[in-house]
């Protein structure tokens with residue numbers, strides 16, 4: 001087991017004021033009540049004197065937005081042939097388990113492919129992820145359906161679990177251990193009773209989430225690849241695409257979606273290559289220079305989105321490219337619910353047997 005420490009809330013405040021001198025610290029802030037009467041949380045760079053907020057569930061923005069920006073400058077040419085690199089040291093506080101699990105997809109694409117994305121690598125190296133247990137969930141959350149627990153077990157540098165008047169702090173990496181060593185006066189080794197308290201809180205939340213998800217009868221992680229392959233010709237794709245307005249919101253907000261477009265941009269005498277987030281739901285997503293487009297219809301594009309997430313990524317990475325964060329459900333103006341699409345495929349396939 002990783003090492004676990006305890007820090008009191010007021011000590012955490014002091015620690016964060018210190019950290020802000022060396023790092024750009026981002027923390028979720030409440031955005032006000034939404035349709036579920038629960039606040040949304042949005043990341044903000046903390047200013048002098050501001051304290052981090054412990055968010056009960058994931059923020060509006062996906063974790064990927066710290067590593068690939070909606071628009072990045074990939075290169076300036078012919079003046080310079082190196083990408084513009086930023087060396088800001090960043091701490092992201094309040095990351096949740098779904099985002100950490102889903103981020104494996106981003107790492108796979110940008111670090112383990114045929115080429116390493118140097119800007120992504122640099123930002124990854126310069127970022128410390130301080131995650132936190134979920135203490136609540138949104139209606140759209142369905143991490144457990146993909147076997148992702150509402151508290152992270154790996155992939156974090158430090159993980160915070162609220163307990164009484166403080167937090168249990170679990171070390172998940174060398175970077176995390178380094179922070180603890182540097183600021184050891186704030187931390188004490190956790191007691192067995194405190195770790196037992198964390199276990200109870202975690203189990204209670206898992207039980208609540210199970211009770212929330214059970215009536216939804218969601219498809220399971222093990223069956224999803226078969227559903228995609230057998231359901232290729234179902235009318236599900238035509239049926240659900242009817243309300244799609246091709247805004248791309250589902251892809252852009254998704255923590256696992258990673259497609260980008262390289263474009264040229266001229267600014268004064270400088271020619272830039274910019275890299276922008278792309279969406280497989282856009283009509284021109286697969287259009288090539290000669291005009292051919294293998295994903296001409298919205299039906300094909302919606303199916304492609306699901307095939308990539310639930311078939312191709314299971315082959316490539318051994319996991320679906322979905323972490324159950326539910327962001328795509330909240331953002332879609334066409335009210336296309338990823339859970340319902342999968343359930344429709346499962347229902348139609350079982351009816352045809």
Ligand code: SF4
Nearest residue numbers: 244245247248250332
């Ligand atoms: S968010 Fe909804 S309407 Fe927009 S592209 Fe995605 S599926 Fe279509």
Ligand code: SF4
Nearest residue numbers: 254322323325326328
């Ligand atoms: S597909 Fe939807 S639920 Fe799954 S990770 Fe992306 S935004 Fe979250």
